[in-house]
Amino acid sequence: MEAFLITAAIVWGCATGVLIPRVAYRLSVPAGESWRSVCPVGHRLVGIGGGWLGPARCSAGDRFGPKSLSVFFVTAGVCALLAATSGARPELVVWLLLSPVCVLLAVVDASVHRLPDVLTLPLTAGTCVLLGGASLFQGAGGSWTSALLGLLVLGGCFFVLFLFSRGLGFGDVKLALVLGAVLGWYGWPVVLVGVFAGFLFGALWGVGLLFAGRAGRRSRMAFGPFLLAGALAGVLLGSSLP
Template identity: 70%
Template sequence: METFLIITAAVLWGFATGVLIPRPAYRSSVPDQQPWRSECPAGHPLAGTGAGWLGPARCSAGDTYGPSSLPVTAVTVVVCVLLAAATGARPELLVWLMLAPACVLLAVVDSAAHRLPDVLTLPAAAAALILLGVAVLQPEAGGSWTSAVLSSLILAACYLALFLISRGFGFGDVKLALVLGAVLGWYGWPIVLIGTFAGYLLGALYGIGLLVAGRAGRTTRIPFGPFLLAGAFAGVLLGSA
């Protein structure tokens, strides 16, 4: 019965948050240093408060914009359900569910605009560390806050080094590493290595696929954030099991 209630709550949370993603995804999917969108591509103001982050994914003319609500919501629900099924009633589940919609949003924005906005990555990193600090105080916590903090800092430092020596890495990935290191480090260093490697592997396979299909060259940059997030997601599921 407890498992059923947890899964049901995860489904409802995933749906409630997933339907809200298209609007902020559209608003923030702009080139670096550009202001957030407040109009649809046709120039109509967004429905509701144009500068707001909550509201329908349509403009005042009734046209929809941004990513399709159905697949984004479905992905968010699936992510939340898998996290709930793997983690169970442990207190860190609340942390994972809080971070899940933000991570889906980050993946969508990076896929569309090749950027990971600070307004998303830095609050997510702070929330991860603070909420895990609260979770570790609970008697049934399944991880270590100390290793989460250390992993967050070390992984960000490693990504910073890669950013400085590699053209394939963006500075947004460095800030995203603060989040990834925290959630993976919660379950220990082996999970950090597995989750990080999984992200690199997925990104490499995607890049190879584009090369084979003739859709990219050796110098083509791909959005790496979605793959890093997917790898971390796999690591958290493995660590929760």
């Protein structure tokens, strides 16, 4: 059963990972600009769903967007890890549905330091609904009430940080709502571990850039990918607990 779940998760990760680069390219624009509709050399993007779905190639065959293989393997790897630790628990379906969107958010934020509302707001609502559904099934490994409390508390804490910190964007606050629900599903210790891991990953990366001379003390960096990585660490920990 475990081997089947991991295989199915990998297949899901591969299938969705192929689609992420095109969407990430279209969404990777500064705030206030329209989503991209042409490739870097000016060819119009056509395909399924108004040109949103498909490989990262334009009508002339030119590649664009983030490195497809990297996104492909990251998405498949994340899904495999979640399946290996969660097992046949109901919330595994939720984690697998959320994973491609979270990878997409990380890619966009790394590209343009932006977490678009078109992703974060539906993701927040969808997470609450999906976890509520998972809590109805026998064998669920967490609590929907705890998830909602995690959403409110972590979102509130990040909002306070946003008011007093220059390094935190409002997009990070909205992302914290999702992460609070996901981590809160497994309880407060997992929330603390996931948030601490996110800040630790971000700090280590920032220090590494400073020592490499690729950033200064006032340089800004995308924080979303590190928050998401920390949340993944927290979920892996929470799902591995009996």
